[in-house]
Amino acid sequence: MNIAVLLKQTFDTEERIVLAGDGVSEEGVKFIINPYDEYAVEQGILMRDAAGGGKVTVLSVGPARAAEALRTALAMGADEAVLIDDERVPADEYAVARVLAAALGGEGSGTPSLDGEAVDVVLGGNFSVDLGSGQVAVRLAALLGVPHVASVTRLETSGGTATAHRDAEGDIEIVEVPLPALFTAQQGLNEPRYPSLPGIMKAKRKPLRTLTLDDLGLSPDDVAPLTERIGIALPPERSAGRMLRGAPAEQAAELARLLHAEAKVL
Amino acid sequence: MADKTWLVIAEARDGALRQVSFEALAAARAVQQSGDTVVAALIGSGVAPLADALAARGAARVYIVDRPELAVYHPEAYLAASRAILQAAQPAGMFLGHTAMGRDLAPLIAAAHNWGAVTDVTAVTPGAGPEAAPRFTRPLYAGKALETRTAAEPFVVTVRPNNIQAPQPADDVAADVVAIEPAPVPLRAIVKDVIKKTSGKVDLSEAKVVVAGGRGVKSTEGFAPLQELADVLGGAVGASRAACDAGYCDYALQIGQTGKVVTPELYIACGISGAIQHLAGMSGSRVIVAVNKDPEAPIFKIADYGIVGDLFEIVPLLTEEFRKLRDASS
Numbered sequence: 001m002n003i004a005v006l007l008k009q010t011f012d013t014e015e016r017i018v019l020a021g022d023g024v025s026e027e028g029v030k031f032i033i034n035p036y037d038e039y040a041v042e043q044g045i046l047m048r049d050a051a052g053g054g055k056v057t058v059l060s061v062g063p064a065r066a067a068e069a070l071r072t073a074l075a076m077g078a079d080e081a082v083l084i085d086d087e088r089v090p091a092d093e094y095a096v097a098r099v100l101a102a103a104l105g106g107e108g109s110g111t112p113s114l115d116g117e118a119v120d121v122v123l124g125g126n127f128s129v130d131l132g133s134g135q136v137a138v139r140l141a142a143l144l145g146v147p148h149v150a151s152v153t154r155l156e157t158s159g160g161t162a163t164a165h166r167d168a169e170g171d172i173e174i175v176e177v178p179l180p181a182l183f184t185a186q187q188g189l190n191e192p193r194y195p196s197l198p199g200i201m202k203a204k205r206k207p208l209r210t211l212t213l214d215d216l217g218l219s220p221d222d223v224a225p226l227t228e229r230i231g232i233a234l235p236p237e238r239s240a241g242r243m244l245r246g247a248p249a250e251q252a253a254e255l256a257r258l259l260h261a262e263a264k265v266l
Numbered sequence: 267m268a269d270k271t272w273l274v275i276a277e278a279r280d281g282a283l284r285q286v287s288f289e290a291l292a293a294a295r296a297v298q299q300s301g302d303t304v305v306a307a308l309i310g311s312g313v314a315p316l317a318d319a320l321a322a323r324g325a326a327r328v329y330i331v332d333r334p335e336l337a338v339y340h341p342e343a344y345l346a347a348s349r350a351i352l353q354a355a356q357p358a359g360m361f362l363g364h365t366a367m368g369r370d371l372a373p374l375i376a377a378a379h380n381w382g383a384v385t386d387v388t389a390v391t392p393g394a395g396p397e398a399a400p401r402f403t404r405p406l407y408a409g410k411a412l413e414t415r416t417a418a419e420p421f422v423v424t425v426r427p428n429n430i431q432a433p434q435p436a437d438d439v440a441a442d443v444v445a446i447e448p449a450p451v452p453l454r455a456i457v458k459d460v461i462k463k464t465s466g467k468v469d470l471s472e473a474k475v476v477v478a479g480g481r482g483v484k485s486t487e488g489f490a491p492l493q494e495l496a497d498v499l500g501g502a503v504g505a506s507r508a509a510c511d512a513g514y515c516d517y518a519l520q521i522g523q524t525g526k527v528v529t530p531e532l533y534i535a536c537g538i539s540g541a542i543q544h545l546a547g548m549s550g551s552r553v554i555v556a557v558n559k560d561p562e563a564p565i566f567k568i569a570d571y572g573i574v575g576d577l578f579e580i581v582p583l584l585t586e587e588f589r590k591l592r593d594a595s596s
Contacts, residue, residue: 013523013543017410024411035524093373094382129523130407133385135373142377147454148341150370153517163458168366169471170464170518173338177455187510187517187524226382227421230401231414238549241570243561251573252583255555256591258571263553265475265532266499266591 036125075195092225286363321441475501482537540565
């Protein structure tokens with residue numbers, strides 16, 4: 001089974017955000033694989049192994065530093081990695097999805113492929129914990145012309161069919177789709193493994209290619225953004241409020257009174 | 267400048283319109299200029315009677331696609347229905363709730379038409395003047411930063427629940443209903459079954475009150491007093507990553523940078539220390555209450571009201587106090 005996994009390198013979720021000019025400062029920041037994409041990588045490895053063969057290729061659109069996240073995915077057990085590093089790709093989901101579609105055999109084909117080899121399953125994360133728009137993977141499914149199931153907590157394949165459990169705001173929808181298809185990973189799909197030491201050693205020799213728009217046959221006009229950031233700011237800071245005092249019962253009564261009379265939420 | 271149409275794709279859940287659909291109507295009305303029209307659409311099964319409630323909140327026309335097979339969200343079927351609606355409405359922009367449906371359908375519609383999309387929007391500012399584009403504010407890093415974006419028309423926007431004030435309904439408004447019959451499309455995906463786990467419960471992302479538990483809740487059973495408190499307040503129960511990772515509760519309840527971002531009127535954090543990734547998911551709440559044994563817990567630095575103590579003692583006392591308050595006011 002051939003599997004393509006979409007991966008984004010993001011800030012660690014424990015990082016604070018510091019603005020620098022009209023962007024976010026990356027100074028001293030620890031980067032990780034977007035947590036939802038980590039589930040996708042793990043799922044790709046599990047599905048390949050369950051199928052008894054095939055290839056897991058991890059793809060990322062991002063700057064040179066994203067290679068580190070791809071190496072981590074290779075160390076987990078993915079087979080190959082592709083980094084599309086081109087500063088002419090704008091931070092716009094329409095554009096990023098088009099770039100990925102080009103890397104996966106082109107728009108409207110209905111049959112995704114990598115280097116001419118058919119891809120059975122495309123996996124991505126439910127959303128990225130940085131920009132958080134949750135658009136790229138679903139857009140990619142539409143562009144490729146394959147069915148998709150988003151936010152899956154369970155995924156099994158049998159023959160040419162996949163059965164996915166989709167988390168729909170707490171309810172579970174059980175969806176069957178023919179392959180090839182695209183799925184986005186929700187928390188609970190699996191337990192991502194830590195790279196082992198031999199895995200890390202092996203990853204150094206696994207292929208990691210870097211591509212540009214030209215390699216994908218795209219021009220900057222093909223990926224001209226449709227949305228644009230015109231400002232960025234930090235949210236208003238919250239400050240510590242009031243600590244209540246007294247016996248537990250007094251504190252509880254006081255809180256109810258304050259919420260009602262002062263904060264006016266009840 | 268031609269007069270524009272702004273479309274809201276509304277959503278019903280358990281036979282009623284979702285509050286976030288009204289908030290999406292408010293977003294559409296915020297970008298409306300003189301001469302523009304705001305219209306709404308509703309896709310589902312048995313949804314036609316809900317059209318008047320949309321009209322009462324400013325939808326000049328309501329497009330309805332009402333079919334038994336649309337009872338459950340299906341990407342391909344809903345995309346086909348949306349295409350037929352778009353054909354009829356020709357909008358310059360469309361608005362949906364940032365819900366399980368909206369998160370899926372919005373990028374699907376956008377990709378099908380090569381349109382831009384701005385998702386999870388928390389505020390809409392009209393363009394200054396008829397030619398200026400409306401501006402959309404949305405969180406980055408789950409709310410650690412905020413960005414403002416513009417989008418080329420036509421665009422697709424999803425709005426985060428609980429952030430944009432819904433319009434007041436007008437009395438006795440009958441909707442101008444347009445029934446839409448999309449041509450059938452072959453469907454590849456089949457929804458085999460839906461396991462309802464949330465029936466009768468308040469949806470976490472739309473809840474006005476959230477009672478959340480952390481590692482301090484200690485077990486699955488430990489969430490029972492929190493649920494009682496949430497029930498008295500008409501709210502929902504949430505959890506920190508630590509509580510989910512420990513297996514005390516389902517990941518569907520997780521609040522934080524991984525998990526859900528919530529912005530209720532009142533957030534009560536019980537036994538949650540306040541890791542940065544959790545704070546990102548709830549700092550936008552209007553009023554925050556923290557109950558924690560550790561007076562040094564970071565959660566107190568952002569809480570409006572703090573109680574240092576054992577949550578298993580405090581939470582039932584709170585439930586009792588709020589019950590009194592509720593009974594006194596009813």
